[in-house]
Amino acid sequence: MYYNNDTLIYLNGKFVKANEASTDLYSQTLHYGYGVFEGVRAYATEDGTRVFKSQEHYERLKKSAELIQIPFHYDVQELVDATYMLLKKNYLSDAYVRPLVFCDPNMSLTGPNNVSIMICAWEWGAYLGDKQLRLTVSSFCRPHPRSIKIEAKVCGHYVNSILATNEAKDKGYDEALLLDSDGFLAEGPGANLFFEKDGALFTPQLGNILPGITRATVLELAEEHGIEVKQGLFEPKELFAADSAFYCGTAAEVIGIASVDETVFPKAWKDSLGKKLQDTYSKKVRENSTTATTLSTTLS
Numbered sequence: 110m111y112y113n114n115d116t117l118i119y120l121n122g123k124f125v126k127a128n129e130a131s132t133d134l135y136s137q138t139l140h141y142g143y144g145v146f147e148g149v150r151a152y153a154t155e156d157g158t159r160v161f162k163s164q165e166h167y168e169r170l171k172k173s174a175e176l177i178q179i180p181f182h183y184d185v186q187e188l189v190d191a192t193y194m195l196l197k198k199n200y201l202s203d204a205y206v207r208p209l210v211f212c213d214p215n216m217s218l219t220g221p222n223n224v225s226i227m228i229c230a231w232e233w234g235a236y237l238g239d240k241q242l243r244l245t246v247s248s249f250c251r252p253h254p255r256s257i258k259i260e261a262k263v264c265g266h267y268v269n270s271i272l273a274t275n276e277a278k279d280k281g282y283d284e285a286l287l288l289d290s291d292g293f294l295a296e297g298p299g300a301n302l303f304f305e306k307d308g309a310l311f312t313p314q315l316g317n318i319l320p321g322i323t324r325a326t327v328l329e330l331a332e333e334h335g336i337e338v339k340q341g342l343f344e345p346k347e348l349f350a351a352d353s354a355f356y357c358g359t360a361a362e363v364i365g366i367a368s369v370d371e372t373v374f375p376k377a378w379k380d381s382l383g384k385k386l387q388d389t390y391s392k393k394v395r396e397n398s399t400t401a402t403t404l405s406t407t408l409s
């Protein structure tokens with residue numbers, strides 16, 4: 110359950126009870142998926158709650174809205190502050206935070222009219238669990254970048270993710286791997302892909318995937334470790350010949366991939382570059398941060 114009778118959400122500048130908040134059934138977002146959202150994680154650190162990469166997430170929310178012509182009237186720092194306040198009011202520390210920008214009633218295919226924002230949060234463990242994943246290559250491809258704004262986190266795009274995940278689970282796998290419309294490796298339904306070969310990492314280039322904030326963090330951490338990362342267009346056969354692989358995303362964090370269809374990666378996860386980055390990532394998200402201290406003391 111994501112909320113109970115006491116849960117508060119942030120709605121258009123106010124904190125209101127989740128079970129008393131309502132939205133209009135003629136919302137353009139509900140009918141057409143015309144809205145944008147984010148997935149953010151907060152972590153308990155020694156200095157209090159820290160919302161990891163909060164600025165980056167709200168900047169991406171703003172960019173997603175602008176890319177699909179939804180006016181974004183909100184100040185990024187105010188949304189960051191509201192998130193800390195929301196967590197505090199709900200006594201949450203290790204939590205998943207979901208901001209959503211949604212559109213008011215409008216049944217036409219133009220617009221939008223007015224826009225609303227809500228932020229909610231709940232406790233959520235590792236999204237894909239902590240065991241290495243068994244993937245299958247999906248029969249669904251990622252949407253063509255000329256059909257939609259692939260770099261925006263748009264509500265409606267997630268029908269593609271749901272179809273791919275359901276298909277993978279129906280076939281007995283943990284998760285799907287989607288190719289782009291040209292047959293190159295793209296990403297998971299909610300995570301970016303990396304694979305390791307001969308001591309280097311490889312990841313699909315931006316253009317046909319969501320520019321993941323965790324992907325960017327992993328690139329930074331790889332650089333700190335002196336690991337070479339190549340970004341490009343890669344074919345599935347290159348993944349099948351890899352030593353190891355992993356997914357990364359805010360909800361999934363860094364999670365090893367054991368196999369893709371019949372191919373089992375030969376390198377033990379504990380010896381892989383992914384494991385090294387998984388350990389560093391989980392340290393990094395719980396690092397002390399001056400921002401967290403400042404905010405948690407000012408928002409009382």
Ligand code: PMP
Nearest residue numbers: 299300301319321322323358359
């Ligand atoms: N790809 C897709 C399709 C996603 O939904 C997500 C989750 N937002 C990611 C990649 C990973 O992005 P991030 O690291 O910013 O969470």
